[in-house]
Amino acid sequence: MSDLSAPGFPEEQVxxxxxxxxxxxxxxxxxxxxxxxxxxxxxGGRYGAGGRDPLDALRIxxxxxxxxxxxxxxxxxxxPDYRDVELxxxxxxxxxxxxxxxxxxxxxxxxxxxxxxxxxxxxGALGLPLVIGENVVPVDGYGRLGEAVDRALLGRxxxxxxxxxxxxxxxxxxxxxEDADAEVWNLVYSDPAALPLLESGxxxxxxxxxxxxxxxxxxxxxxxxxxxxxxxxxxxLDDVLDGGRVLRSSTPGTFTAEIxxxxxxxxxxxxxxxRVWVKLHPGxxxxxxxxxxxxxxxxxxxxxxxxxxxGWAPDAFPAEVGLPLAECLRRLAAAGPPPCLLxxxxxxxxxxxxxxxxxxxxxxxxxxxxxxxxxxDPEAGLTRFAECxxxxxxxxxxxxxxxxxxxxxxxDVWSPEFSGITAGG
Amino acid sequence: MTTDRLTPPAADGAAxxxxxxxxxxxxxxxxxxxxxxxxxQLLFSAREFLRGExxxxxxxxxxGPVTDPGSRGSxxxxxxxxxxxxxxxxxxxxxxxxxxxxxxxxFCVAPNVRxxxxxxxxxxxxxxxxxxxxxxxxxxxxxxxxxxAERLVVHMVDSAVRTMPKDFAELGRDTDxxxxxxxxxxxxxxxxxxxxxxRDAGHPQSPDAELDWxxxxxxxxxRDRPFFVTDxxxxxxxxxxxxxxxxxxxxxxxxxxxxxxYGELCSGSQRTNDYAEIVTRMRETGENPQKYxxxxxxxxxxxxxxAGFGIGVERLTRYVTGLDAVWQASAFPKVAGVVSP
Numbered sequence: 001m002s003d004l005s006a007p008g009f010p011e012e013q014v015x016x017x018x019x020x021x022x023x024x025x026x027x028x029x030x031x032x033x034x035x036x037x038x039x040x041x042x043x044g045g046r047y048g049a050g051g052r053d054p055l056d057a058l059r060i061x062x063x064x065x066x067x068x069x070x071x072x073x074x075x076x077x078x079x080p081d082y083r084d085v086e087l088x089x090x091x092x093x094x095x096x097x098x099x100x101x102x103x104x105x106x107x108x109x110x111x112x113x114x115x116x117x118x119x120x121x122x123x124g125a126l127g128l129p130l131v132i133g134e135n136v137v138p139v140d141g142y143g144r145l146g147e148a149v150d151r152a153l154l155g156r157x158x159x160x161x162x163x164x165x166x167x168x169x170x171x172x173x174x175x176x177x178e179d180a181d182a183e184v185w186n187l188v189y190s191d192p193a194a195l196p197l198l199e200s201g202x203x204x205x206x207x208x209x210x211x212x213x214x215x216x217x218x219x220x221x222x223x224x225x226x227x228x229x230x231x232x233x234x235x236x237l238d239d240v241l242d243g244g245r246v247l248r249s250s251t252p253g254t255f256t257a258e259i260x261x262x263x264x265x266x267x268x269x270x271x272x273x274x275r276v277w278v279k280l281h282p283g284x285x286x287x288x289x290x291x292x293x294x295x296x297x298x299x300x301x302x303x304x305x306x307x308x309x310x311g312w313a314p315d316a317f318p319a320e321v322g323l324p325l326a327e328c329l330r331r332l333a334a335a336g337p338p339p340c341l342l343x344x345x346x347x348x349x350x351x352x353x354x355x356x357x358x359x360x361x362x363x364x365x366x367x368x369x370x371x372x373x374x375x376x377d378p379e380a381g382l383t384r385f386a387e388c389x390x391x392x393x394x395x396x397x398x399x400x401x402x403x404x405x406x407x408x409x410x411x412d413v414w415s416p417e418f419s420g421i422t423a424g425g
Numbered sequence: 426m427t428t429d430r431l432t433p434p435a436a437d438g439a440a441x442x443x444x445x446x447x448x449x450x451x452x453x454x455x456x457x458x459x460x461x462x463x464x465x466q467l468l469f470s471a472r473e474f475l476r477g478e479x480x481x482x483x484x485x486x487x488x489g490p491v492t493d494p495g496s497r498g499s500x501x502x503x504x505x506x507x508x509x510x511x512x513x514x515x516x517x518x519x520x521x522x523x524x525x526x527x528x529x530x531x532f533c534v535a536p537n538v539r540x541x542x543x544x545x546x547x548x549x550x551x552x553x554x555x556x557x558x559x560x561x562x563x564x565x566x567x568x569x570x571x572x573x574a575e576r577l578v579v580h581m582v583d584s585a586v587r588t589m590p591k592d593f594a595e596l597g598r599d600t601d602x603x604x605x606x607x608x609x610x611x612x613x614x615x616x617x618x619x620x621x622x623x624r625d626a627g628h629p630q631s632p633d634a635e636l637d638w639x640x641x642x643x644x645x646x647x648r649d650r651p652f653f654v655t656d657x658x659x660x661x662x663x664x665x666x667x668x669x670x671x672x673x674x675x676x677x678x679x680x681x682x683x684x685x686x687y688g689e690l691c692s693g694s695q696r697t698n699d700y701a702e703i704v705t706r707m708r709e710t711g712e713n714p715q716k717y718x719x720x721x722x723x724x725x726x727x728x729x730x731x732a733g734f735g736i737g738v739e740r741l742t743r744y745v746t747g748l749d750a751v752w753q754a755s756a757f758p759k760v761a762g763v764v765s766p
Contacts, residue, residue, distance in 0.1 A: 175711075177713045178713070180711050180712060180713055181713055181716055183500055183501055186498065186499060186500040186501070186540075187500050189498050189500075189542050190498070190499065190500045190540050190541065190542045190543060190761070192543065192762065195543055207711075251713075253708075254708050255708075258709065259705070259708045259709045261660070262659055262660040262709035262710070263660075263708075263709060263710070263711045264660075265633045265634070265658070265659070265660025265661065266660050266661070266709070266710050266711060267711075268631065268633065268634055268660075269497065269631075269633070269634040269635055269660060269661045270497050270498045271498050272498075272631075272634065272637065273544070296633075296660075297633065
C-alpha cells in the first residue's frame with residue numbers, strides 16, 4: 001500500500017483489481033446463488049450518472065376522450081370500471097390469464113432446488129406460461145434415471161403440469177449448445193411426462209441466441225471444485241475466481257441470419273407439434289433478428305432487456321453492455337414488430353409492464369420478481385404477487401380508456417426525451 | 426419411464442394398429458415367417474446386385490462418440506463407454522463417408538436405434554430399432570444415386586417376386602402390384618411440387634419442412650409405382666446433404682416413396698465434403714461442431730465427394746409383402762414407448 005491517491009478516479013476499484021486480479025471483474029463470489037444480479041432502475045449504472053432507464057422515464061398518459069370506453073359502456077349497458085379489463089392474452093401459442101409469463105429458470109443455484117419447484121408449481125396453478133432455462137439437463141439431469149428430481153428438468157415439468165388448469169399456460173424449454181449435446185428437446189419431445197402438454201398444444205421449445213444479463217456471452221455460473229470436475233468435459237471452466245470456486249461458461253453459440261432461419265425451420269421440421277420461441281439479447285440488430293425469426297415461423301420472439309438474472313455476470317455487462325429495452329422496443333416498432341413480441345427485464349409492477357405493452361410487446365416476463373415472490377412464500381408468494389400485478393394492470397389499462405392489453409399503443413406513453421415517442425392523447 | 430402397453434395408438438388419419446403379440450406367437454406366425462423369408466431374399470439380391478457393381482460390403486459400427494443428428498424429433502441413446510458418453514448409431518452416415526477413404530463404393534446393412542416420438546407408435550411406419558441398407562459412392566452425383574437406387578430396388582423386388590411365390594401367396598400379396606415398378610422409370614418430383622400437390626388436395630403441408638407422415642401417405646396412395654421426391658429445403662435435413670449451388674436454400678437430396686400409401690422407403694443425397702460448409706451447416710442444424718471432432722478432422726484432411734442413400738429394410742419388406750405395419754417385418758419389433766423384448 002502506498003500513500004498515492006487519485007481523487008475523482010475510481011481508485012478503490014483499481015486497487016481491488018490490483019489485489020484480486022481477474023476475479024475483480026466479477027461481483028464477490030460469496031454473493032453467487034443468494035443475490036440476483038442485474039441493473040437497478042435508479043441513477044448511475046448503464047444510463048450514466050443521474051440517468052434513468054428510458055422505459056422508467058416514460059409516463060403513462062390517459063386521454064380525456066375515450067371512444068373505447070364508450071364502446072365498452074355500450075357493450076356492458078353500464079359504466080365500465082377497471083374490473084372490466086380482460087387480461088387473458090395469447091402468448092406464443094399458449095393462453096395466459098395475464099399478459100405475463102415467467103422467464104427462464106436455468107441451472108443456477110438461485111433458481112434450483114425447492115425454490116425452482118415452488119415457482120414452477122405456483123406458475124402452473126396460475127396458468128402462467130413458464131420458460132425452463134438452458135443447461136438444466138447437462139448440469140442437473142433430466143430426472144428419469146434416478147437424478148435428484150427436485151433440480152432436474154422433469155421435476156420442474158411435473159411440478160408445473162400437475163397444477164395447470166385446463167386450456168391455460170404452457171412450458172417453453174430452452175436448449176443451449178451444451179443442451180443440444182444432451183438433446184434436451186428430443187428428450188422432452190419423446191417423454192411420456194410431456195405428452196399431455198404436447199397433445200394439448202402447451203409445449204414450446206425456445207431457441208436462445210443470447211441473454212439480457214450479458215449480451216454476447218453465454219450463461220455463467222459459479223461452481224465449487226467438485227461440481228466443476230463433474231462438468232469439465234461439457235463446459236468451459238475458468239479458474240479466475242478466488243476461494244476454490246470456478247467460473248462455468250456456456251458458449252453463446254454462433255448465429256448469422258441464415259443460421260437462425262435454418263435452426264428455426266429445423267425445429268419446426270423436427271418437432272412439428274411443439275411451438276417455437278426465440279429469445280434474443282438486446283443486440284443492436286434486434287429488429288433484424290426478430291424479423292428473421294418471425295419470418296422463419298417463430299411463434300414468439302422474446303427480447304431479454306439487458307437487466308439481470310439468477311446467474312453470474314462480469315460487472316461491465318450490466319453496467320455498460322446492451323441496448324436499453326425501450327430502445328429495443330423503439331427499433332422493433334419502427335421495423336414492424338414480430339406478431340408475438342415478449343419482453344423481459346426488471347419487470348415487477350404494472351407501470352413498466354403497461355409501458356412495454358404500449359410500445360408493442362404482447363406480454364412481459366417475470367424473472368427476478370417471480371423468484372423473489374416464491375422465495376417470500378413458497379406456497380402462495382407468486383400467487384399473491386400476481387394478484388397485485390393483475391390489479392395494477394387493470395387499473396392502468398382502464399385509466400387509458402382501454403379494456404384489453406392488446407388495445408394499448410404508443411399514444412398511451414409520453415416522454416420529452418425519448419425520441420420516436422410522440423406526445424399522444 | 427416407459428409406456429407399458431402393447432397396443433400402439435393410432436396416429437391421426439392412420440388405421441388403428443394391430444396389437445404386437447408376444448414374441449412366441451409373432452415368431453411362429455406363418456405371416457411372420459413369410460415376411461422374414463422375403464426380407465432375406467431382398468437382402469440376398471441386394472448383395473448380389475451391389476457386389477456385381479463393384480461394391481464392398483463393410484460391417485458398420487454400432488457405437489461411437491457421435492451419430493447422425495438428422496432424425497426428425499427422435500432421441501439418441503447414450504451409453505457409458507468407459508466414462509465417455511457414446512451413442513448408439515441412428516444411422517451410419519458419418520462412417521459411410523469416412524469409409525470411402527478405403528473403398529470407392531461401399532454398402533452395409535446397418536442397425537439403427539432411434540427413440541422416436543411417442544406419436545410414431547401409431548403411424549405403422551416407425552420402429553425404434555431398424556436396419557438400413559446403406560450405399561455410398563465416391564464421386565457420384567445425386568442423379569447417379571437416384572439411378573442406382575432405382576435399379577437396386579427393381580432388382581430386389583424382381584428377385585423376390587420371381588423366387589418367393591409361395592410366401593407371397595401365404596401373405597395374400599398380389600405381385601401384380603409390382604407390374605409398374607418392375608418396368609423401372611420411377612417418377613420424380615421436386616419437394617415444392619409435392620407440397621403444391623398436397624396443398625391442392627387440402628393437406629396443409631409446410632413448404633419449409635419434410636413431407637409429414639400423412640402427406641407422404643397421401644402422395645404415395647396416388648401412385649402405382651415408387652417415386653422420388655427431390656430438392657428438399659435446407660432446414661429439413663441434416664448438415665451432410667449438399668446445398669445446390671445453383672439453387673441456394675435447396676438440397677441435392679431425395680427420398681424414395683413407395684406406391685399404394687406405404688410412404689417413404691429410402692433417403693439419400695449428394696454429400697457436402699467441404700469443411701467450412703459442414704461447420705456452418707452444423708450450426709444451421711443446431712449442432713455443436715466440437716462433438717464431431719473425429720469426423721471434422723477427417724473432412725479437413727479430405728474425404729471424397731460422394732452420394733448415397735439408405736433403404737429402410739423393414740419398410741421395404743413391409744411394402745413388398747403388403748403388411749399392415751412395419752413392426753410385422755421385424756422378428757423382434759421395438760415400437761416407440763412399447764415395452765417389448
